[in-house]
Amino acid sequence: MPHVPSPITSETGDSVDPFSHPSLITPSLEHAIAEAKHLVVLTGAGVSAESGVPTFRSSGGLWAQYDPTQLATREAFSRDPDLVWHWYSWRRGIIRGVQPNPGHFALVEAETLFPRFSLITQNVDNLHRRAGSSDVHELHGNIERSRCLDCARAYPGDEAPPSENALRCECGGLIRPGVVWFGESLPESELIFAQEAARTCDLFLSVGTSGLVYPAAALPLIAHQNGAYVVEINPELSAIARQMDECIAAPSGVALPMIIETTKRLRTTA
Numbered sequence: 170m171p172h173v174p175s176p177i178t179s180e181t182g183d184s185v186d187p188f189s190h191p192s193l194i195t196p197s198l199e200h201a202i203a204e205a206k207h208l209v210v211l212t213g214a215g216v217s218a219e220s221g222v223p224t225f226r227s228s229g230g231l232w233a234q235y236d237p238t239q240l241a242t243r244e245a246f247s248r249d250p251d252l253v254w255h256w257y258s259w260r261r262g263i264i265r266g267v268q269p270n271p272g273h274f275a276l277v278e279a280e281t282l283f284p285r286f287s288l289i290t291q292n293v294d295n296l297h298r299r300a301g302s303s304d305v306h307e308l309h310g311n312i313e314r315s316r317c318l319d320c321a322r323a324y325p326g327d328e329a330p331p332s333e334n335a336l337r338c339e340c341g342g343l344i345r346p347g348v349v350w351f352g353e354s355l356p357e358s359e360l361i362f363a364q365e366a367a368r369t370c371d372l373f374l375s376v377g378t379s380g381l382v383y384p385a386a387a388l389p390l391i392a393h394q395n396g397a398y399v400v401e402i403n404p405e406l407s408a409i410a411r412q413m414d415e416c417i418a419a420p421s422g423v424a425l426p427m428i429i430e431t432t433k434r435l436r437t438t439a
């Protein structure tokens with residue numbers, strides 16, 4: 170059975186001062202932090218939601234009439250690239266209007282605190298990079314990037330919405346958003362990296378993920394099977410919470426800064 174502490178919430182529902190809740194870090198987690206040579210962190214939509222990124226299914230104005238699952242597909246793009254591009258431009262605009270949160274910034278610090286650190290994300294919003302993380306493995310792509318539908322050549326994101334007759338690659342193919350759509354495979358190199366990191370790490374944090382979207386949801390299980398100490402950080406338990414060593418029922422913006430402060434204390438007094 171995982172250790173499941175009570176949720177951390179203030180009476181007003183506001184964010185909680187992380188340093189007033191030292192009990193979030195159990196002795197077992199403290200030991201794992203002290204011993205860890207390779208920390209792997211997997212982040213999901215909950216981390217972005219704390220910055221105000223709307224969840225995929227939240228509706229908005231003009232787009233309320235569209236089903237995202239009908240827009241984020243290769244078929245939809247082939248049928249009406251301008252429609253799909255306008256939807257992505259709208260989403261880019263929303264994402265550019267939000268800021269990384271304390272959870273993102275804590276993971277920037279993690280880079281220098283462990284001998285090896287691997288950051289894997291299911292989020293496409295680029296917030297880890299904007300926070301300053303230097304090496305981000307994006308399983309579902311990045312909404313700020315684009316690539317050719319036919320030859321896969323990469324293009325930087327465009328500030329302006331693409332014009333009518335959506336932008337074309339040198340090869341003549343349509344340029345598409347650089348994200349993984351429904352029905353598509355994950356980028357193979359990133360998936361292989363993530364699986365290898367899960368196999369070889371000794372501490373794994375699964376943060377803000379539902380545990381429902383495979384193959385990402387298998388990563389904490391791979392880590393656990395290979396002997397890592399696996400911790401879920403989520404205000405609500407995920408579908409795979411019972412297979413974790415420990416669950417911290419708190420927002421990532423609270424729990425991750427606490428883990429980083431604990432790491433600094435352990436590693437500077439050791």
Ligand SMILES: [Zn+2]
Binds near residue numbers: 319321
């Ligand atoms: Zn091309």
